[in-house]
Amino acid sequence: MAIITFEHVGKRYGGRYEALADLNFTIDAGEMVFLTGHSGAGKSSVLKLLTCLERPSRGRIIVGGRDLASMRAARIPFYRRQIGVVFQDHQLLFDRNVFDNVAMPLMIQGMHPRDAARRVRAALDKVGLLHRERALPIELSGGEQQRVGIARAVVNKPALLLADEPTGNLDPQLSADIMRLFEDFNRIGTTVLLASHDLALIARLRHRIMKLRDGRLISDREAS
């Protein structure tokens, strides 16, 4: 069953040339998919549309049965709770410790601190950082900081996990470790869509690869 459908999606920023043009694809629930392409090909734009940070200029985007174009602004925060997002620079709060960073989405939702603490520790356990919950981000390595970013993205148990160049700043060994984490979450049922230009890494992993060029889908290779 499709969890994401793009139908004839186009995106223009401020009336300029098209960042995305007539994009059509579906991603089924439970898939793990890489989105690749050169810098400026439109990878981040796809993710911004999926998180409603941007609206499509044309076409339809359906996520979990909801049409994003017709979603009222007031619904967007609720919609976003079902999606975990991992950024290249992880966007941690450097004056808060690991626990508080991961707890942030749950606090914003008003979850009871006791329930939140249980969730936070479960997420930190999954990324192997339970023993660092009191550390400040500055005390962690780059790879560990990215793991905190992933824990924060999954703390809500999202059906869909999006990541924009999550290994962009990491060396090959750490990148492979981070990819294994995404595979772990995928194995337990989370749909994963991951933008990356690290072709060597993603080719080894044998998941579906969608390739963009100048805002168009130029190839879509099924998992092998």
Ligand SMILES: Nc1ncnc2c1ncn2[C@@H]1O[C@H](COP(=O)(O)OP(=O)(O)OP(=O)(O)O)[C@@H](O)[C@H]1O
């Ligand atoms: N907010 C914006 N305003 C104007 N143009 C934008 C905006 N965001 C993206 N663009 C343009 O849209 C095109 C696609 O950008 P996008 O960030 O989606 O590509 P990308 O494949 O993610 O590239 P990168 O790997 O460099 O992040 C680029 O030409 C970019 O300059």
